[in-house]
Amino acid sequence: AQTVTQSQPEMSVQEAETVTLSCTYDTSESNYYLFWYKQPPSRQMILVIRQEAYKQQNATENRFSVNFQKAAKSFSLKISDSQLGDTAMYFCAFIHTSGTYKYIFGTGTRLKVLA
């Protein structure tokens, strides 16, 4: 079964601190992409960062970076210098590159950045 697990339903972090959101997934495929999406209170889905499974180098996007451990099927998101605007629901997702192209989402982590 293809599943994505986010084991932290809620987290909080002080402004300017660093926080790591965890994600594990299960797939028998070798080629896929992994994503983190942010969903603020407006409920829009905003792409935060993307990782190709065939790349060993961890993706970074400004204050956002990932720790991708393919063997462990782990894909955590690190947010550095947290800002109040980072307060949102964060969803981890993956998509295969062959056959189906639907996203499989995790259940989300609600992150609150405290002033």
Added chain:
Amino acid sequence: EPEVTQTPSHQVTQMGQEVILRCVPISNHLYFYWYRQILGQKVEFLVSFYNNEISEKSEIFDDQFSVERPDGSNFTLKIRSTKLEDSAMYFCASNLDRVEGGTQYFGPGTRLTVL
């Protein structure tokens, strides 16, 4: 920057009524998707659409649902006879092709409330 748009932002309907949710994907995109998010739950795939036909559908996408691209720009989701459990946020997404990293671009969503 091009965006996926969705109308209406909020639709309220009576149980048993038909609703049509509208999406305008990014203009040169070829692949289109609908996802659903029941309040407090994860985002779930409903259907994908390419070349004027359904590519894949989930078990949620039963006979009461249909999709079409009536005029080359709009992409619609019709729910024939709404049920209380259809209350959810519905997201449209699109991408240009499946090898651009798999990234799907989401619209802002339509909140459907069935009374």
